[in-house]
Amino acid sequence: MLFTELRFFVFLGFVLFVYWSLTSNDHRKTFLLLASYVFYGSWDWRFVAMLFLLSAGDFFFARRIDGSQSAAARRAYVVASMTMNLGVLGVFKYCNFFIDSAVSLADAFGASLSRPTLQIILPVGISFFTFQSLSYTIDVYRRELKPARNLRDYLFVAAFFPQLVAGPITRPAFFLPQLVDHRVVTAPEVRRFLVMFLIGYLKKAGIADNVAPFVDRVFGDPDSFSAIASLTAAWLYAVQIYCDFSGYSDMAIASAGLMGYRLVQNFDAPYLASSIQDFWRRWHISLSTWIRDYIYVSLGGRSPRRVVTYRNILLTMLAGGLWHGAAWTFVAWGGLHGCALIADRETKRRLPPARGSVVRQCLGWFLTTNFVCLAWILFRAADFGTALTLIRHYLMLDSGGSATLPPWLTALPPALLIVQYASRSWRWPEKLAFLEERSFALTYGAAWAFVVALLPLAHRPFIYFQF
Amino acid sequence: MTQHWSFRPLWRLLRRAPLVAWAAVGFAAAAGGLHLALPAPWHLYAPPRSDKLAMLETRRAIANAAAFGSSRVHNGFDPSAFDVALAEHGYPVTSLNLGIFGGAQTEERALAREFVAHLLAPVSAPCLVLLELNAGLNFQTINLFHPRAINLYDPDTVLFALQFSGGRVGAVRRLGRAGIALAAGMLHIANVGMLGEALFEPVPDPPAPRSDALRGFLNEDPSLAGLAGVKQAFESRPSEPAAETMPLLPGNQEMLVDVAAAAAVSNIQLVYFVTPTLENLQRAPRYPDTIDGPGGAVPIFNFAQPAKYPELFEAPLWSDPGHLSRSGAATFSRLLADEVGAWIARTPRASRCGD
Numbered sequence: 001m002l003f004t005e006l007r008f009f010v011f012l013g014f015v016l017f018v019y020w021s022l023t024s025n026d027h028r029k030t031f032l033l034l035a036s037y038v039f040y041g042s043w044d045w046r047f048v049a050m051l052f053l054l055s056a057g058d059f060f061f062a063r064r065i066d067g068s069q070s071a072a073a074r075r076a077y078v079v080a081s082m083t084m085n086l087g088v089l090g091v092f093k094y095c096n097f098f099i100d101s102a103v104s105l106a107d108a109f110g111a112s113l114s115r116p117t118l119q120i121i122l123p124v125g126i127s128f129f130t131f132q133s134l135s136y137t138i139d140v141y142r143r144e145l146k147p148a149r150n151l152r153d154y155l156f157v158a159a160f161f162p163q164l165v166a167g168p169i170t171r172p173a174f175f176l177p178q179l180v181d182h183r184v185v186t187a188p189e190v191r192r193f194l195v196m197f198l199i200g201y202l203k204k205a206g207i208a209d210n211v212a213p214f215v216d217r218v219f220g221d222p223d224s225f226s227a228i229a230s231l232t233a234a235w236l237y238a239v240q241i242y243c244d245f246s247g248y249s250d251m252a253i254a255s256a257g258l259m260g261y262r263l264v265q266n267f268d269a270p271y272l273a274s275s276i277q278d279f280w281r282r283w284h285i286s287l288s289t290w291i292r293d294y295i296y297v298s299l300g301g302r303s304p305r306r307v308v309t310y311r312n313i314l315l316t317m318l319a320g321g322l323w324h325g326a327a328w329t330f331v332a333w334g335g336l337h338g339c340a341l342i343a344d345r346e347t348k349r350r351l352p353p354a355r356g357s358v359v360r361q362c363l364g365w366f367l368t369t370n371f372v373c374l375a376w377i378l379f380r381a382a383d384f385g386t387a388l389t390l391i392r393h394y395l396m397l398d399s400g401g402s403a404t405l406p407p408w409l410t411a412l413p414p415a416l417l418i419v420q421y422a423s424r425s426w427r428w429p430e431k432l433a434f435l436e437e438r439s440f441a442l443t444y445g446a447a448w449a450f451v452v453a454l455l456p457l458a459h460r461p462f463i464y465f466q467f
Numbered sequence: 468m469t470q471h472w473s474f475r476p477l478w479r480l481l482r483r484a485p486l487v488a489w490a491a492v493g494f495a496a497a498a499g500g501l502h503l504a505l506p507a508p509w510h511l512y513a514p515p516r517s518d519k520l521a522m523l524e525t526r527r528a529i530a531n532a533a534a535f536g537s538s539r540v541h542n543g544f545d546p547s548a549f550d551v552a553l554a555e556h557g558y559p560v561t562s563l564n565l566g567i568f569g570g571a572q573t574e575e576r577a578l579a580r581e582f583v584a585h586l587l588a589p590v591s592a593p594c595l596v597l598l599e600l601n602a603g604l605n606f607q608t609i610n611l612f613h614p615r616a617i618n619l620y621d622p623d624t625v626l627f628a629l630q631f632s633g634g635r636v637g638a639v640r641r642l643g644r645a646g647i648a649l650a651a652g653m654l655h656i657a658n659v660g661m662l663g664e665a666l667f668e669p670v671p672d673p674p675a676p677r678s679d680a681l682r683g684f685l686n687e688d689p690s691l692a693g694l695a696g697v698k699q700a701f702e703s704r705p706s707e708p709a710a711e712t713m714p715l716l717p718g719n720q721e722m723l724v725d726v727a728a729a730a731a732v733s734n735i736q737l738v739y740f741v742t743p744t745l746e747n748l749q750r751a752p753r754y755p756d757t758i759d760g761p762g763g764a765v766p767i768f769n770f771a772q773p774a775k776y777p778e779l780f781e782a783p784l785w786s787d788p789g790h791l792s793r794s795g796a797a798t799f800s801r802l803l804a805d806e807v808g809a810w811i812a813r814t815p816r817a818s819r820c821g822d
Binding site for chain 1: 492494495612613617657660664667
């Protein structure tokens, strides 16, 4: 059940109606827990049991960690929790990747191994909820969080449907305190969340899904396309991935907000970043702070020895790359960003500080944005060969083939960036939320008319052909 | 003071109902304005319908006959075989196959109207509009959110579709047919997906050169599952199929009126035909021989009768239980040409389009 589907609207409407009709906070939480399992079960009922067992396991481990006096026992329980979560993640997401990599390595050394590819279905959202669960037991281990008071509360935190399948990765330390009291939503907040949901829907269905077919065409056959088309496709992919992911996050935050729960902000206009470090403060914030706090810090974080700090940065970003997908292109993408972060630090260390320098800010933005777009090529490409072709096109080292994309698409990403810059400056979504009720309802309805007209139906296969 | 919203109890929620009504007004006003701004011929765009329309565009000047309908026409009507057979009767035509996979009566009407609207009257030759009588009425429910349905179902098409939900159609089917038509019509009026298609030029499907070279006729090689189905259908064939009398619906007549009204030339010959399937080995539908059309009786050639057309019901002529093979298409097209030729011989006016 995707947030863009009609059945999600029906589901959310039903959930909101029942939720706000219940008077007891306990009943509300129990109802939301059941609704979350129904939501997750809409993909595959079998994985609901897995989600329940993982959450229950971490609840148990956290209680044991909190209750144990000996450091060794505490350590044993947190290791057990990590093993469980990473084990499940490893089996479902990385098993084939590791097998294939081992076989390829053996091939490279002349040993011929058969390639036993396992037919494993990837449970939706597994990367998100395992990381979220890990942060719970680690925080309890670090004595930064008291464990949940009862199993129901923790199951609810782990399964809360708005953020279950695609984040934002909401740490229990942030979410658990919200379970104590009745949640309250004010009328302006309702309007703000309705606007946020609409904007998220527009980004996901109206923009990301519409540009996707053009991106797919170029990435599917890069040799046929001209350098300008490749450049456009890379830019469009940057738009697509941002609108897709941030749109989904907006809808998640808004859905939770309509129930009175707060989720963390996940994006903050990342393509307006003036450095790569700035980019990572704005892009997928819940993940970047997670890997900072649980990987970078665990590796030792910032060290007096620069080389150690840089090693930690690189390892953290490699792990972050692997988190995104089980392929070496993702690892390379993470490594590239790690190198860029190191280069960014080195540059800042060597250059004199230039606070307020517009020229340096603009140059920083230009270099950062183009680097990020180039790196997205690695992220999106099916293999290194495709990525290399597109990177050569992007850098105009190769004029490419003769196929093109509609020219106006080249102007679309800069135009959208200007719109984002303007909307941040004018804060019109916030202003819309403060309209008088009737004007808001009229405007909101009219806005939906434009959004549904943008739905990308043309690329939908006619289902008849599947029979 | 901060105003707290509570959705409990129900009556408090109902107090917000006027706001929902205002939102609906805003939606309707914006959607209406947008609808007027969209290009007028937009309703016909949708692959693979637009592929056939593109083919029609390139052959408009030479074509004076076309067959319309579902995949049974797309797979089963061979224009070359039809033209050769009809020429033997003394009526030279150049025909096109404008049948479409999953095609419905509503889509059939749209294409037929588009065809006849640009028809050029040939000298001493008939203009034939061959309409499949037994194409489905609507698209399936699961295809509701598809441009083929949404773009097409303007109010006029919805009214046309509703003409198939009356008469002797069962209550459930009647409700289903009307429901789908109305839902598609609402999505059409709400412009769902239309602005996206107008802004983001849709990526065309891979061209089908064979289909184009064969004037829209494309018959793929049969699948193993399809052939197994054919074998099973013949193995379970009873000695005689049960006869089933099929009603003609007001929509069948409306189709003829609408197509004739759209014609750029006078005296076009409308023809209904019933495509066969192997289900006809079990149940053979019976239709009247003719139906009243705007210019007189319109023939209904019913090929779903194994007793009358035994040569069609041979296993090698079928790709699967619902579709003819290439040789089956040739046989069917020849038989159709023979029936049409005989009809024109009986009604000489039909032999001269534009007179």
